[in-house]
Amino acid sequence: MIDIWLTMSILRDDVGNVTGVASTERDLTERSMSNAYLRERAEQLAQADHRKNEFLAVLGHELRNPLAALVSATTLLRSAASDDARKSWATGVIERQGRALMLLVNDMLDLTRITTGNIELNRQTVLLKTVVQSAIEVCQPIVDERRHSLSVSLPAEPVLLYVDATRLSQVIENIVINAAKFTAFGGSIRLSATTTAHRLLLSIKDNGRGIAPAMLGTLFEMFVQGPASGGRRNNGLGVGLSVVKRLVELHGGSVRAISDGVTGSEFIIDLPLDAAPKAAKDILVESAPSGADLPKRILIVDDNVDAAEALAILLTMQGHEVETRADGASGMAAVTTYSPDIILLDIGLPDMDGYEVARQLRESGASEGMTLIAVTGYGSPADRIRSAEAGFDHHLTKPVEADELIRLLAG
Structure with a gap:
């Protein structure tokens, strides 16, 4: 079928007699x-x-x-x-x-x-087992709360990945937590991994209510959520799976969902196995914090008094000596009078920002031998680069996990 605009005009001679018809055709297909x-x-x-x-x-x-x-x-x-x-x-x-x-x-x-488009990956060579263990630690509370059984099956031989361990763990967390939320109490979730040639296949399968086949095409789009079940709305923002898809694609992989809408769902993550071999000592693994570390003198500089005091109490309970200051000027003065081993420094201070405090401390030499740690709500890759340029040794994003901070102090 062709869409045409047809115009016809009657032709007449000088005395008004009809002599013919003229037509004009325009192809409107493109319009x-x-x-x-x-x-x-x-x-x-x-x-x-x-x-x-x-x-x-x-x-x-x-x-x-x-x-x-x-x-x-x-x-x-x-x-x-x-x-x-x-x-x-x-x-x-x-x-x-x-x-x-x-x-x-x-x-x-x-x-x-x-x-x-500002998601960046911090790739390291890491064991698959380490990534999975990290994800399971995050998911376990909701799995236990809903009385699910969670089984994990990994290859017997160690599998090395060249990935952003935190981001890949986040991918697994999002899918497992979804499986736990959309599976009735007492269900089962299975996480398994297989390797073929130069690919890793991760499967996360549950026996929940499944996903309607009509939704599979839009499942990974922003703000998409499944229909409510049992008269109750779904929890969450509807962005988790779109984040999963983007993170997997940044790793050079793909993710897809399989479901008949009745007997559960399966998510399959396909990733390249392109980890650059490293010495065993360079491979990222989980390590428990040492209990034999000596107490440190720690200075906390943060204008949120409640946050500073809560962190100070936590560190004091770990055996450290801690003082707090609420602005950059008093923090810099305390560096001279208190001589801390470690400074936990907020970025958004009222008088001068943490970048400037760190820069002045480094340039003056007052912080020689001290470890500067940014503890801040600013956590983008650009923020981390800026903190490193200002002289920070480490960058932690609020709210800081206690175990992560204790591990860092122990190092």
Whole structure:
């Protein structure tokens, strides 16, 4: 079928008699195709806008839920009528909900990095077993909470990967946590890995409610969530799987989902095995912090008084000697009077930023022999580069995991 614009005109002679007909034809096929494309594009934009609005509504809900639990738990802790058992329960609530908030913030930050193309990989040679263990540690609480069984099957021989261990662990975490959320209590989740030629295949399979076949084509798009089940809405922001897809692609791999919509789901991650061989001592493995390290003199410089005091109490409990300051000027003065071994320095200080503090300390020589650690909410690759240029030895993003900080101090 061809779309044509046809114009016909009657031809007359000088006295008005009809002598013929003239016609003009214009092929409108390309215009029709263009209009169809524009309509399709408009529909896509409208759908994307609808998803964005749904995302903002979900975000408000997801933020209020943990905040409500945190406020209630704090009230319970302050109550004189609370016994030790209730206070212990409230402490657990604060820890769990704090982690939930941290995951939400991380999802939003990853969303921003994906849309701006600013996700970068910090590749290292690492054992597959190390990455999987790290992911399981994060997922285990929700797996236990929902009484699932989680089995792991890895190749008998060590498998070396040249990857960003943190990001690949995040990929596994997102998929396993989704499997735990969308599988009824008491379900089973299986994580297995096989190697073929120069490829690694990671499979994460559950016996949950499955994914509707119609959704498989859009599953990895931004803000997409499955339909609610049992009258209850889904938790989460709907960005996790889009982050998974982007991170896997940055590693040169692919990810796909398989499901009949009834008997569970399987996610298959296909990655290249292109790890550059390294000496055994250079391979990234998990190591437990040493208990024999000597106490350190630590200076915390942070204008968030609560955060500084909480961190100081934690480090004091580890046997360290700690002092705190709330701005850059007093922090620099304390370097001379207190002579710390380690400085935990916030970036967003009220008088001068942490970059300038670090730069002045390094240039003056006042911090000779001291370790400078940035502890900040700024965590992009550009922020890390800027902190290194200013003279920081390490860069930690808030909220800092206690085990990670203790490991760093032990080193």
